[in-house]
Amino acid sequence: MKDFRFPEDADFGTPAKSGAPVTLTIDGFEITVPDGTSVMRASMEAGIPIPKLCATDSVEAFGSCRLCLVEIEGRRGTPASCTTPVTPGMVVHTQTPKVAKLRRGVMELYISDHPLDCLTCSANGDCELQDMAGVVGLRDVRYDAQDTHFAQRAATGPNPHYIPKDESNPYFTYDPSKCIVCSRCVRACEEVQGTFALTIEGRGFDSRVKAGAGADDFLTSDCVSCGACVQACPTATLREKSVAEIGTPDRSVVTTCAYCGVGCSFKAEMKGDTLVRMVPWKNGKANRGHSCVKGRFAYGYASHSDRILNPMIRDKITDPWREVSWDEALSFAAKRLRGLQDTHDKDSIGVITSSRCTNEETYLVQKLTRAVFGNNNTDTCARVCHSPTGYGLGQTFGTSAGTQDFDSVEHTDVVIVIGANPTDGHPVFASRLKKRLRAGAKLIVIDPRRTDIVRSNHIEAAQHLALRPGTNVAVVTAMAHTIVTEGLADESFIKDRCDWEEFAEYAEFVSDPRHSPEATEVYTGVPAATLRAAARLFATGGNGAIYYGLGVTEHSQGSTTVIGIANLAMLTGNVGRNGVGVNPLRGQNNVQGSCDMGSFPHELPGYRHVKNADTRAIFESAWGVTINPEPGLRIPNMLDEAVQGRFKGLYCQGEDILQSDPDTKHVAAGLAAMDCVIVHDLFLNETANYAHVFLPGSTFLEKDGTFTNAERRINRVRRVMAPKNGYADWQVTQLLANACLKESGSAQWSYSHPSEIMSEIASTTPSFAGVTYDLLEEKGSVQWPCNDDAPDGTPLMHVDGFVRGKGRFIVTEYVATDEKTGPRFPLLLTTGRILSQYNVGAQTRRTANVVWHDQDVLEIHPHDAENRGIKDGDFVKLASRSGETALRAQITDRVSPGVVYTTFHHPDTQANVITTDYSDWATNCPEYKVTAVQVSPSNGPTEWQEEYAEQAAQSRRILPAAE
Amino acid sequence: MSMTFYLPKDASARAMGADAVAAAITKAAPDAKLIRTGTRGMTWLEPLLELELDGTRHGFGPVEPGDIAGILADPQGHPKALGPVTDIPFFKTQTRLTFARVGVIAPTDMAAYGAHGGLTGLRRALSMSAAAMVEEVKASGLRGRGGAGFPTGIKWDTVRLANADQKYIVCNADEGDSGTFADRMLMEGDPFTLIEGMAIAGIATGATKGYVYLRSEYPDAIATMNAAVIAARKGGLLGDLLGSGQQFDMEIRVGAGAYVCGEETSLLNSLEGKRGVVRAKPPLPALEGFMGKPTVVNNVISLASVPTIFANGAAAYADQGLGRSRGTIPVQLAGNVKFGGLFEAGFGMTLGALVNDIAGGTATGRPVKAVQVGGPLGAYFAPHQFDTPFGYEEFDGAGGLIGHAGITIYDDSADMLGMARFAMEFCAVESCGKCTPCRIGAVRGVEMLDRMKSGDPVAQEVLEDLCETMRDGSLCALGGFTPYPVLSALRLFPDDFAARKEAAE
Numbered sequence A: 001m002k003d004f005r006f007p008e009d010a011d012f013g014t015p016a017k018s019g020a021p022v023t024l025t026i027d028g029f030e031i032t033v034p035d036g037t038s039v040m041r042a043s044m045e046a047g048i049p050i051p052k053l054c055a056t057d058s059v060e061a062f063g064s065c066r067l068c069l070v071e072i073e074g075r076r077g078t079p080a081s082c083t084t085p086v087t088p089g090m091v092v093h094t095q096t097p098k099v100a101k102l103r104r105g106v107m108e109l110y111i112s113d114h115p116l117d118c119l120t121c122s123a124n125g126d127c128e129l130q131d132m133a134g135v136v137g138l139r140d141v142r143y144d145a146q147d148t149h150f151a152q153r154a155a156t157g158p159n160p161h162y163i164p165k166d167e168s169n170p171y172f173t174y175d176p177s178k179c180i181v182c183s184r185c186v187r188a189c190e191e192v193q194g195t196f197a198l199t200i201e202g203r204g205f206d207s208r209v210k211a212g213a214g215a216d217d218f219l220t221s222d223c224v225s226c227g228a229c230v231q232a233c234p235t236a237t238l239r240e241k242s243v244a245e246i247g248t249p250d251r252s253v254v255t256t257c258a259y260c261g262v263g264c265s266f267k268a269e270m271k272g273d274t275l276v277r278m279v280p281w282k283n284g285k286a287n288r289g290h291s292c293v294k295g296r297f298a299y300g301y302a303s304h305s306d307r308i309l310n311p312m313i314r315d316k317i318t319d320p321w322r323e324v325s326w327d328e329a330l331s332f333a334a335k336r337l338r339g340l341q342d343t344h345d346k347d348s349i350g351v352i353t354s355s356r357c358t359n360e361e362t363y364l365v366q367k368l369t370r371a372v373f374g375n376n377n378t379d380t381c382a383r384v385c386h387s388p389t390g391y392g393l394g395q396t397f398g399t400s401a402g403t404q405d406f407d408s409v410e411h412t413d414v415v416i417v418i419g420a421n422p423t424d425g426h427p428v429f430a431s432r433l434k435k436r437l438r439a440g441a442k443l444i445v446i447d448p449r450r451t452d453i454v455r456s457n458h459i460e461a462a463q464h465l466a467l468r469p470g471t472n473v474a475v476v477t478a479m480a481h482t483i484v485t486e487g488l489a490d491e492s493f494i495k496d497r498c499d500w501e502e503f504a505e506y507a508e509f510v511s512d513p514r515h516s517p518e519a520t521e522v523y524t525g526v527p528a529a530t531l532r533a534a535a536r537l538f539a540t541g542g543n544g545a546i547y548y549g550l551g552v553t554e555h556s557q558g559s560t561t562v563i564g565i566a567n568l569a570m571l572t573g574n575v576g577r578n579g580v581g582v583n584p585l586r587g588q589n590n591v592q593g594s595c596d597m598g599s600f601p602h603e604l605p606g607y608r609h610v611k612n613a614d615t616r617a618i619f620e621s622a623w624g625v626t627i628n629p630e631p632g633l634r635i636p637n638m639l640d641e642a643v644q645g646r647f648k649g650l651y652c653q654g655e656d657i658l659q660s661d662p663d664t665k666h667v668a669a670g671l672a673a674m675d676c677v678i679v680h681d682l683f684l685n686e687t688a689n690y691a692h693v694f695l696p697g698s699t700f701l702e703k704d705g706t707f708t709n710a711e712r713r714i715n716r717v718r719r720v721m722a723p724k725n726g727y728a729d730w731q732v733t734q735l736l737a738n739a740c741l742k743e744s745g746s747a748q749w750s751y752s753h754p755s756e757i758m759s760e761i762a763s764t765t766p767s768f769a770g771v772t773y774d775l776l777e778e779k780g781s782v783q784w785p786c787n788d789d790a791p792d793g794t795p796l797m798h799v800d801g802f803v804r805g806k807g808r809f810i811v812t813e814y815v816a817t818d819e820k821t822g823p824r825f826p827l828l829l830t831t832g833r834i835l836s837q838y839n840v841g842a843q844t845r846r847t848a849n850v851v852w853h854d855q856d857v858l859e860i861h862p863h864d865a866e867n868r869g870i871k872d873g874d875f876v877k878l879a880s881r882s883g884e885t886a887l888r889a890q891i892t893d894r895v896s897p898g899v900v901y902t903t904f905h906h907p908d909t910q911a912n913v914i915t916t917d918y919s920d921w922a923t924n925c926p927e928y929k930v931t932a933v934q935v936s937p938s939n940g941p942t943e944w945q946e947e948y949a950e951q952a953a954q955s956r957r958i959l960p961a962a963e
Numbered sequence B: 001m002s003m004t005f006y007l008p009k010d011a012s013a014r015a016m017g018a019d020a021v022a023a024a025i026t027k028a029a030p031d032a033k034l035i036r037t038g039t040r041g042m043t044w045l046e047p048l049l050e051l052e053l054d055g056t057r058h059g060f061g062p063v064e065p066g067d068i069a070g071i072l073a074d075p076q077g078h079p080k081a082l083g084p085v086t087d088i089p090f091f092k093t094q095t096r097l098t099f100a101r102v103g104v105i106a107p108t109d110m111a112a113y114g115a116h117g118g119l120t121g122l123r124r125a126l127s128m129s130a131a132a133m134v135e136e137v138k139a140s141g142l143r144g145r146g147g148a149g150f151p152t153g154i155k156w157d158t159v160r161l162a163n164a165d166q167k168y169i170v171c172n173a174d175e176g177d178s179g180t181f182a183d184r185m186l187m188e189g190d191p192f193t194l195i196e197g198m199a200i201a202g203i204a205t206g207a208t209k210g211y212v213y214l215r216s217e218y219p220d221a222i223a224t225m226n227a228a229v230i231a232a233r234k235g236g237l238l239g240d241l242l243g244s245g246q247q248f249d250m251e252i253r254v255g256a257g258a259y260v261c262g263e264e265t266s267l268l269n270s271l272e273g274k275r276g277v278v279r280a281k282p283p284l285p286a287l288e289g290f291m292g293k294p295t296v297v298n299n300v301i302s303l304a305s306v307p308t309i310f311a312n313g314a315a316a317y318a319d320q321g322l323g324r325s326r327g328t329i330p331v332q333l334a335g336n337v338k339f340g341g342l343f344e345a346g347f348g349m350t351l352g353a354l355v356n357d358i359a360g361g362t363a364t365g366r367p368v369k370a371v372q373v374g375g376p377l378g379a380y381f382a383p384h385q386f387d388t389p390f391g392y393e394e395f396d397g398a399g400g401l402i403g404h405a406g407i408t409i410y411d412d413s414a415d416m417l418g419m420a421r422f423a424m425e426f427c428a429v430e431s432c433g434k435c436t437p438c439r440i441g442a443v444r445g446v447e448m449l450d451r452m453k454s455g456d457p458v459a460q461e462v463l464e465d466l467c468e469t470m471r472d473g474s475l476c477a478l479g480g481f482t483p484y485p486v487l488s489a490l491r492l493f494p495d496d497f498a499a500r501k502e503a504a505e
Helices: A039-045 A097-112 A128-136 A184-193 A228-232 A241-246 A293-297 A326-343 A359-373 A387-396 A406-411 A427-438 A472-485 A491-497 A500-511 A517-524 A528-540 A558-571 A591-596 A613-623 A635-643 A664-672 A729-744 A754-764 A773-779 A862-867 A943-955 B011-015 B018-028 B065-073 B110-115 B120-126 B130-140 B152-161 B182-189 B191-205 B219-234 B264-271 B300-304 B306-312 B314-318 B351-358 B392-397 B416-430 B441-453 B459-473 B477-481 B483-492 B494-504
Strands: A021-026 A029-034 A091-093 A172-174 A198-201 A208-211 A238-240 A251-256 A265-271 A274-280 A349-353 A378-380 A414-418 A442-446 A463-465 A544-548 A581-584 A649-653 A676-681 A693-696 A705-708 A713-717 A781-783 A827-832 A857-860 A875-880 A884-891 A899-903 A931-937 B004-008 B033-037 B049-053 B056-060 B081-084 B168-173 B209-214 B247-254 B295-299 B328-335 B341-346 B368-373 B406-411
Touching (some): A021 A039, A029 A039, A039 A091, A097 A128, A097 B459, A172 A241, A184 A228, A184 A427, A228 A238, A238 A241, A241 A274, A251 A713, A274 A293, A326 A676, A326 A729, A349 A359, A359 A378, A359 A591, A359 A613, A359 A649, A359 A754, A387 A558, A387 A581, A406 A427, A463 A528, A472 A517, A472 A558, A491 A500, A491 A558, A517 A528, A544 A558, A558 A581, A591 A705, A613 A754, A635 A664, A649 A729, A713 A773, A754 A773, A857 A875, A884 A943, B004 B011, B004 B018, B011 B018, B011 B182, B011 B219, B018 B065, B120 B191, B120 B306, B130 B152, B130 B306, B130 B314, B168 B191, B168 B264, B168 B300, B182 B191, B182 B300, B182 B328, B191 B219, B191 B295, B191 B300, B219 B247, B264 B295, B300 B306, B306 B314, B328 B351, B351 B368, B351 B406, B368 B483, B416 B441, B416 B483, B416 B494, B441 B459, B459 B477, B459 B483, B477 B483, B483 B494
Parallel strands (some): A349 A378, A349 A649, A414 A442, A414 A544, A442 A463, A649 A676, A676 A693, A827 A899, A857 A884, B004 B033, B168 B209, B168 B295
Antiparallel strands (some): A021 A029, A172 A238, A198 A208, A251 A265, A265 A274, A705 A713, A713 A781, A857 A899, A875 A884, A875 A931, B004 B049, B056 B081, B368 B406
């Protein structure tokens, strides 16, 4: 018996516990489990499954189905094994005539209220009710049931218990006639997701699962379509529509989600090479079996008809596209690029790496520019999101990454969420945070908007510092002022771990009365008492953790705020153990990885400066080239140089700079000035309107590789189907490199698998030295640094000391942004994202997620709307010094008076027409979060929008393929 | 000469017209003193008016407003004169410990409470250590009067020994069993006794906050309890207890009409504002109860029995009773009964003595066919079982339970198949819906009894299997005890089930 092992993702019925070992006997076998473990789980661990329906190990035991009854020597009756904890020496019998009869009796009741349409049911073969009927040996249902929930008609007319299937959610259905009321969905919604959208309505036989209240269906309820309920459902009651359409999957491959920086592990469940569904993998260390609407359901873009599958070229961007062979496209591109380098200079071309592609692919793209083009003109979209994180944490702690793993949140007591909207941007992490908050941890939110994490079902922030956009540094410094002047700093930590003299200087700086909450209140808008209360709570509330997002970095003082956050953590001794730390919430799936892989113009992989000859020597010897010691161009510089006529060619992989980068008009002008723009993407994105070569990309389902998430975790991406475009993206980059190398007569690249690229990364980059695909296969994932010092990776950073040696306090002087409101532009615009859409929307707009968000809207406070005669749903013109666009208004007090908010998911709105070219002083990260604007009533799209739409339509013409 | 009348303000007396009687007294004798009390528990005599004559309270009942003039004119000679109330046999044979003051004093009169022995228990408790207090309760043999019969002292000890920043005393006053009314009569008649019992429980266990979860169907009890809590705070029975520095306060919380919220774990859910569904045990409420904190959940009568235990000593209480059932039990006689009401006596009286001698048989005068003991989930007993002594183990041994000590009497016209069906129907209506045996089983049970009624020969076996599944498989006593009335009716009165079958054939 003990030789038998369940698969590692088997359902053990109840959650794992961590108490002292307890030994008991189950069916004659001794088993030792942690104290607090249920008899059911202990039995499973002993290899003895116990029948169950209401128990599943993602939620606490409930004890409702009564199938898992066992007999325990010395105890009366037949206790439920799921709710009975083990005790030392307990003797359990899982199968006795008594419990066998009871289980059959319970199953007979279940089946008496269940439609026996198993053969045509979408859960046929994947139904726990069906399995349990077999397990308990049910042979007869003697009830000639009159009262049921599944019959549409009763003897005397329509059956009042019958509720038709709810198909309102685009991805799954709720069929009440198949429901066994085990409450697994309700409990998953509460315990795992934390949304509380589901409940049981009615009582007794009338107990029914209900989304929302009253006339709500799943779509109109609070449901966020995370899929936890569908995952938990043991029957066909909550079921993916894709399974109903395609049938049950027959194989699965574990891979990593390609949306946000949480990096959830999923099982891609397949039938042939058709993806049937994505199921969160319970052993995924980032997500622990949970998912959100994007990763779980929004994969339809991968097979969307908009996908471009053949390479295309054109001489001028005013020409229509021409589909050509890979050879022709690559040689066209290589000739142009080499030609530009010949006629202008070596530095006239460059690359943009993608934060959505794999580490291996990103590594190759920066290698392309450094080893083939011979310059350092590489940048990545982290420029526009988390470049200040790299700078700020590098300066203070010594590493450009978050300090913790996501599990750490389970040990935190006080959380600061600043400039992040985790329930929308990082929903799976938000669910784990909310679970901890419900368990009693305290929350401080620093955000101009009242986001859902401030107050939603069963959670509420202790303090919400609704600051005026652009005043992060002042608020963070005022918190430090409070902590230092009230004597709350953790001086022993600081003495031990930081540079005391730098601290003394910093303490003197923050103690200045001009940094006091009372002094800063005038321009931050945060009441001094609120700020002081937040600072005291953070300094004295136990383990303190800070999570932050782009609301911190995308400012002219983004790097300063990151430094301020690091200061706060050091000041309160909250670095280097579980439950604390500084944690950037990364926007895209591989934004951490793209930074790690040397995408920045000044850094080789592993954040080593190109001016460092030792580092260059490593790569020069590996690549057989000479590396330029001068940093290359950042994206904004590339565009500036292009407008000046000095930058002529760009290979842009998996990023849509026209839509995502600020000041769209400037981006367009830069692109239009280039002679060779190569876009490598799934779709004809907005940037492709200015491209000469389009190289079709592959989705994350179509290639092998690795993504690195926000906790530095290197997760495997596995190919589950062949690339529809013919090549994985790393192969395309290699083909382009080889086409260029052929032009110059140099030796060709010859990678045959991404694992070979990872070997090259490991051999050149110390923090990745121990990473191999074999190790990832064995461990599932590892967090860098992974090397001889940390062969299993590093879940927590700076445990015994900071990577840079002593933690460094740096003064954080608040300097107001130059973007100021005035009579013409009296409001401040801040931007963000929404749960159902992702980034520029290229993927999510091509899925049914549009039912939740089919256009960008402008959130405006009722007071500001009233002043302008704007009603909810009106078209309004949004204008800044840079440009103007029109969109619909949504009147809400989530934003404060004077602040408006929108998202940037839809190209026909183009919020970035509005944003300015102000940027972070240290890293050029654009100031997306603060733009002075005016809002006025409007009749419809602006002239610019109409021209843009016309230009895009012209630009997307594709000539029919030659006969 | 100033006259003093006593007239119950209890809901049962008011239902019988006590308020009109009170109005008549005020009108006819404006100078007379009228004290509204609880009820003596002799329901068939309500409104039972008492007039103090030479220091003795003489009873008149059932009184109508038109009787007042006659009573004033000639008290002793009035046809409804019952003589000294305490000499009425139904009353005289009782041992009133828990209900000692019920019917005697005005419910919220703190001075009267003190004058009749109130606060003595609390005073003694305040002089004892918590451990000694728990020992006192253990020594009294007091067991849970809500029905489960769990030793109260052991429950208190679990809470006392639990380590927590906050503990609670929760009084279960969701008295939903049909035919029971002891909790209501106590709360309406002597609320301070309950409050004192809760305060003592608080001191003994380290709980500083109490709640009474009171069913919404008891508006009079809610009003009385709320008034009593205010009076108790003024009188030192709540807050700083009798100036001792020990703290205990409480609130009255009203239920929302669910029978199952009388089950302690659904009660706690409801009290927390959640759906009233049963929680699996463990964890025991004593360790993780209200708001996840250690909580004593005790029935009204259990808590109200505590002051007398402390006032007169555990031994005096434990002197009463039989076997492991110590002390007194307020038996509630209802249904088709001649002398209905509340009868407090030591455990050990036989069921027959209670039904025939005390209750006087049926109101219709027809022979007793069956009695149901312990509410709608209790087993039926037939006259041949009437020698069963009233005690937890004794009833368990006879295949029944004493529950909350309600006895409902039926004469020989009762249709026992119909009664069995009612039990299943009751379970179906009141099920919280959490566990399968109760949620689906009760509905199927009704269907099976209908099939038996129509003569289906297979139905009985299915019904018996169903009862086994419900009894051993249900999460709480609602589904678990519903088979008691069903199967006992089937076993005791097979003809009631078979007759239909024959008729159909």
